[in-house]
Amino acid sequence: MSTAYVLVEQNNGQLDHVTAELITAARVLGEVTAVVVGEPGTGQGLAAELGALGASVVVAAESPSVTGRLVLPEVDALHILAAHNPGPIVLSANLGGNEIAGRLAARLASGVLCDVVGINADRTADQSIFGDTIQVSAAVGGASPIYTLRAGAVAGEPVAAAGTLQTLELPAATAKDVTVVSATPAERGDRPELPQAKVVIAGGRGVGSAENFKTVLEPLADVLGAAVGATRDAVDLGYYPGEYQIGQTGVTVSPDVYIGFGISGAIQHTSGMQTAKKVIVVNNDEDAPIFDIADLGVVGDLFDVAPALLEEINKRK
Template sequence: MAEVLVLVDHLDGEAKKSTFELLTAARRIGEPSAVVVGAAGSAAKLKDSLAGYGAAKVYAAESEDAGTYLVTPEVNALVAVAEQASPAAVLVPATARGKEIAARVAVRLGSGLLVDAVDVAEDGSVTQSIFGGGFIVKSKASKGAPVISLRAGSVEPEQASGAAAEETVSAPAVDAAKSAKITGNEPIVGGDRPELTEASVVVSGGRGVGSAEQFEVVEKLADSLGAAVGASRAAVDSGYYPQQFQVGQTGKTVSPQLYIALGISGAIQHRAGMQTSKTIVAVNKDPEAPIFEITDYGIVGDLFNVAPQLTSEVQGRKG
């Protein structure tokens, strides 16, 4: 069975949920092999969790470059392993960083690039949601092993037993003259809420919230549900909420089990980032708001009346 390379997205010694989704998707095509790019000792910390989701091998590409340069260490590692293993496919998370890595790897390998997949089939073909969800298409690479970026939340992670045999990768050193250097890191302040792209429930607010101070109505509902908080581009541009929480085509793509939109009209830019959510609930005063075209449950009403009632009901049931 051919190997399928999976780029591990990890932080502070823990693999992100998107990595387990990639390993699950990879098992449909072949035998998943995890590629860990990081500082010395990174692979050892991740080995057990990767084995729990079926990783047959763990390729350790460890060096100081991983924390010093942007994107290039991952590209070099994936290309080095691919040239050695001749994989059936290469899977990476469809984050801004992951898409950059995927594109460069595809060029270096001379392979087809399949972007923003929401599902992966046994033959390496993918399903994509395009034009803001207006169309669903099936795509397959016509040349080389496909390099696939998969949206977070698109595949339900399923545990499986894997040997996770560790192998050291000798990737070429980064050419400093041709690479972007990381000059500093600033931690994201997210409080105790789940990370936006990892959360199973997301509550987002839009322009209809009205101000940064009033965004607490969104936060209170999110906290009652143990959810992440998101915001539309209109809300972010208006200064209601930080840009790191923006959901949409120019923000983050989410696909939770439950997505609640408060005061969001549903412009195509926003829908492109959340329409693959399993269940969508929207609250908006405008009965003609485009968001209602894709909702499972729509409430025409004032979010400042509806959201507190929802919060109270959730808290009451938990109590």
């Protein structure tokens, strides 16, 4: 059976949720080899978990200098593996994954498809383009076609496999390497991460201010155990941080319940949330396009509706 390589997304020995999605998407291409790039011991600590997700083999590509380098350790590891035993390569469609994909494509003389939303057994991939208004199937050549998968596009479905641990010696750093001299980790709050949240509370331009996000939407999110997101307009206006932007140039979410406040429904935003199982929206403009995709729409002032909803939920807890 053919081999498909997955670059594991992890931080300090903790798997990112997107890794399960990558393994699930790659499974149709062959037996999954999960590639862990990190400091010594990282792969051994993740092997059992990766096996439970569906990795037949876990390759620990490790070096003490990995954390002080950018991109090239991952490129080197995947290049060595695919050059020896060609096979498709699946990465996350984030900034790092897309850059790694481009460098690998040049080294392996294989095609690359970025931001795919599904991968097929015949090595074609599905892409959602023009603001997710058109779905296309694309194919590229080469012995090791490369795909970067949009987070949240594929549901992670663990299917236990052997998770056999192997090691790979990484090449030493060269003059081409960028050296990280300092880094400040992003602070994570108590709310769920957007791509994996079961409930998402989102706000748009109509929320009016950063203070309103904090005092109107965040208390509602906390009582529901929800993540908070924002439209591009709200982010551009400084109402909420950019890492919480939902949409075409932000995060894709597929929660069980999405509740949008003060959102008109521009395709920039709806392309990132329209796969939610239930869409509930509140807007004082009854002609807002967001109502076209809503399962339940409330025409009203969000500053009346949100506090009333919060009060009713608290009464029933």
